[in-house]
Amino acid sequence: MGFFIAPVGAAPGAHGPRGLDLLHATPRAWGDLTGAAELVRFAFEGGDCAGVFDTMIEALPLAPTSFVLESFASQLHLDALIDCALHLRVTTPKGTQVIAPNRKVLRRVLETPPAAPEDTTTRQAVLRELSSSKARRDELERVYLASRRLREALEVAPSTEPNLVRRKVGVLVALEETVNALADGFDGATSVLARLREKGQAIRERDAWARLTELVDLEGNLATVDVRVRLGSDGTVRGFGVLAIRENQASDLLPGPFGRMLGRFLSFLRGHRYGENEVVVRLLEEVFAPFVDDVVDLLGTTGAIETYLASLGFADLAKEKSLAVSLPSFVEAPAPRRLDGLFNPLLFLQGVTPRACDLPRERSDALVVVTGPNSGGKTRLLQAIALTQLLGQVGLFVPAAYADLRRTPRLFLSLVTEDDAAQVEGRLGTELLRIRRLFEQLEPGAVAILDELCSGTNPDEGEDIFAMVMSLLPRLTPQVFVSTHFLGLAARLARERPVESLAFLRVELDAAERPTYAFVPGVATSSLAHKVAQRLGVTREELEAIVAHKLEPKGRNE
DSSP, rough: OOOOOOOOOOOEEEEEOOOOOSSSSHHHHHHHHHHHHHHHHHHHHOOOOOTTHHHHHOOOOOOOOOOOOGTGGGGHHHHHHHHHHOOEEEEEEEEEEEEOOOOHHHHHHHHHHSHHHHHHHHHHHHHHHHHHOOOHHHHHHHHHHHHHHHHHHHOOOOTOOOHHHHHHHHHHHHHHHHHHHHHHSSSTOOOTTHHHHHHHHHTTTSSSHHHHHHHHHTOOOEEEEEEEEOOOOTSSSEEEEEEEEEEEETTTTTTOOOHHHHHHHHHHHTTTTOHHHHHHHHHHHHHHHHGGGHHHHHHHTHHHHHHHHHHHHHHHHHHHTTOOBBOOEOOOTTTTEHHHHHHHOGGGTTTOOOEEEEEEEEETOOOEEEEOTTTTSSSHHHHHHHHHHHHHHTTTTBBBSEEEEOOSOOOEEEOOOOOOOTTSSSSSHHHHHHHHHHHOOOOTEEEESSEEEETTHHHHHHHHHHHHHHHHHHHHOOOEEOOSSOOHHHHHHHHOSSSTTEEEEEEETTTOOEEEEEEEEOOOOOOOHHHHOOOOOOOOHHHHHHHHHHOOOTTTTT
16 A cells, blocks of 8 residues: 655644633733644654643633732632532533543632633623533533543553554544534534634634545545565564555545555655555644644643533532522622522532521621621631632632622632641731731722631730721721621620621521521620530539549559
């Protein structure tokens, strides 16, 4: 079997790899992807590239953000959130397949809520379109699964598939499937998903595409060849002879007998020596070369697609647990904030189905003081509010059935954690430094969420500091949620109202004084220390019994 092969050029496509952006209203540049194109060529030529495309995918461009990572990320446990709630659930012929997303990509997206509102609404529009149409979601899943197969075909290790022809054909088959999934889907898409269809159709309109599809159709039916191989003592092929060839002559890719003979004769005059397998390899490389940059573009969009599918997976998981998610609306101060059916998805890690709660509607620039007993859900509530604000501004589903939020330039979250053995200051100094960081990082309109403000200080001094903080914060018109155990101070603030925008929430209790994990207006009247003491066996009677037992005379045998 012989072919006349034109010289294979390695020049990039006419446009060069640019990446395919699905996360922003105006596509953002990826920077120089020349190195990624060279990796694709190397992988197609048989190089071992397992895992190397992660670096390219993880470098997807993201719009600037005004959020400061150190102010919120560590206490929202974003890796844990991804692991427990943001998995992809895609439909395959074998049923629903759960796939873990690229954590680095998704974490970067979560840590970088775009400063431009139009980027947030762009992502919301994609999710709204996907969630309202199963057919549209199926189309995106088809693209995702096809692009995964394309990457897997490129990353097949030579040791796993030593047959170079079979590896290359596998890449071409996966590329054809991916491009067809793009070009045949998303008809009438109203969001930036239309960019996928445009990309696929642009590829299929090129002259080189006809050669690729013809070769893929021809694959498996090139010819039947009988050969005799002569091996040397070292196992290398020293020569072979073709005994018989039964060809598929219906394709223009296969030259006629005269063309093959002329091509081989000219190659002989030039001093070239190659076997039949090498001819096929050269043909495959020639067909693939015009699409190298397109492969870079297609692989690069994987991170954005995973982001959307992970958010849809979160919605699926919530629905299974009789919870609801939503895409929030954004309001301007002092329009009321609304959070209905709010829940904390991090509780999924504990195998717990969280109880959703509706927060009373307060003006969006209110300073909300939260009180209630230990283990009543205050910290989890504050965490859920922070997650809702973050996910909402990223442009993804939030853990609430309905949400009206006010956009914020900054999120400051400080939950009570265990003391750090390396900390220099004592508990008072550490708390004062926390307060200073709060004021240093706050901007007008920022969201500040503080757990147990001044809890590590002397009660009298702590109340003075608490009152000072609450009196100064309104000047920045922030959105504030603060939990406290200073119930007397909270009750006095509720009576005197020294700050106009103050609001109060307390943990709701049932008839047996057990927390319902709902929150209602007002100030708690007790921390229920006696209930906790009873639960842990720290009542006077039980401690007296322990003391009495210690004072009993010891038996002779003890």
